[in-house]
Amino acid sequence: MTTVFIISAPSGSGKSTLTSALIRTVPNIRFSVSYTTRQPRGEEKDGEAYFFIGRAEFEKRVALGEFLEHAEVFGNYYGTHISELARADRDGYDLVLDIDVQGARQLKEKIPAAVSIFVLAPSRQVLEERLRSRGQDSDEVIQRRLREAAEEIRNYFRYDYVLVNQEVAASIDSLVSIVKATRSRRDRMEDSIRPILETFL
Ligand code: 5GP
DSSP: OOOEEEEEOOTTSSHHHHHHHHHHHSSSEEEOOEEEOSOOOTTOOBTTTEEEOOHHHHHHHHHTTOEEEEEEETTEEEEEEHHHHHHHHHHTOEEEEEOOHHHHHHHHHHOTTOEEEEEEOSOHHHHHHHHHHHTOSOHHHHHHHHHHHHHHHTTGGGSSEEEEOSSHHHHHHHHHHHHHHHHTSHHHHHHHHHHHHHHTO
């Protein structure tokens, strides 16, 4: 039984560092690779960070009902393909979805047992400093990202967990704890404990 972990955060909150560490630390959990219409950046390879496709193909796949959720984010389409979950279910691992607030909302409606986590920078000032220290963006882009962050943060209340990313090691610890606690839930344990229970009958 696959559990879907949804992680959302504004750009610069440290989400990628946390999710990569989670996947390295906890066994049996993988990234869901999304489809997108945005252009690959830097070293990104097709099928690794994303599957890169054109808008027409994306729209065709939407019409065919191939996505568990999809959304337009900053002018590009992004979507989680149904095969990601089907494969995880078949092969018995959990999935981490790095998706935006619109996608998180759609997914929670479809899969209520999905566990959602919102990652928050400790303050607007810290987020601004992190965006600046990356040295990737112009002043104008940084201001736009901060406005977008404010917009996304307004949706924090839709999530099951909120993680304030003050100190990376502590945040990784919290994230790992959320996954481990979820795996011990009774509904997740039913199948694996049945043989144990039978020995007591
Ligand atoms: P980026 O282009 O920087 O990789 O991602 C931009 C935004 O799109 C991020 O907020 C990321 O969480 C979101 N995103 C990535 N994949 C998906 C997806 O499959 N569905 C949705 N709804 N959002 C996604």
